[in-house]
Amino acid sequence: MKKLAIFDFDGTLFNSVDDVVKCLNEALTIYGFPTLTREEYIGKLGGDIDEIVSLVLKDNDTSEYHEPFKYTYLKIYYGDEKENTLPFPCSYEVLKTLQSKDVLLAINSNRFTDSLEFFVDKFFGDIDFVLIEGHNYDTPTKPSPAGINKIIEKAGVSKEDAIYIGDSSTDILTAKNAGIDCIIVKWGYGNEKDLENDYVLDAIEDACEILNYF
Known part of the structure; x- marks a missing residue:
């Protein structure tokens, strides 16, 4: 045993996925990027924050956007009630x-x-x-x-x-x-x-x- x-x-x-989805979509909206569905997110989660950001941003994962987007998401997430x-x-x-x-x-x-x-x-x-x-x-x-x-x-x-x-x-x-x-x-x-x-x-x-x- x-x-x-x-x-x-x-x-x-x-x-925990629903709060992550909500906050990531809020960050995507701020940057004018298309949001994703819950199902689309499921396969992109599991790595560390940098891996997740890269998968979520896809073609927009550039040096211009990666770090600012990550900061924006984390600020939103840590400020959220995360009631779900x-x-x-x-x-x-x-x-x-x-x-x-x-x-x-x-x-x-x-x-x-x-x-x-x-x-x-x-x-x-x-x-x-x-x-x-x-x-x-x-x-x-x-x-x-x-x-x-x-x-x-x-x-x-x-x-x-x-x-x-x-x-x-x-x-x-x-x-x-x-x-x-x-x-x-x-x-x-x-x-x-x-x-x-x-x-x-x-x-x-x-x-x-x-x-x-x-």
Whole structure:
């Protein structure tokens, strides 16, 4: 049985895409660029902020627009109430149960660390995470295994005792690069191809299925 559960954030623990879509479209409108639908955004999210901006701007991703657009979006996002960003059903209950079983918990995401900490404090205030490792400009982002390796080192467990829980191809590749097992959730922002990836240990429909590995 595993001793350390490392969770992705967006699409795994939290349903966050609608606030991201709203704020990105507001930024696109400010610059006079065409907005995108929710479905169009789904395939563009998962990387770090610079990767997302490049995919959203497409042909307009130039030195003239990249940094100003990123700044505008972040200003809008951090100023937004983000009332649509909420934990997926049973996320809290699963974390609470794992914690009661003395399972070590961590988060590894390409979202900025301060943003992760904001939502964790708001919704998971009594959950004790070993480490919340988000996007920091001085460390590589997923699918680099740097975040997972840092978490495993701090947790003091072997890679065989750790498992990564995510929802997309980025998460699968991150786990593979780190050399740890991976579970993919079906309620997130991945696609059918991700669910069928040979590296995936299991693709689950119910968050409570996570408990089977601990």
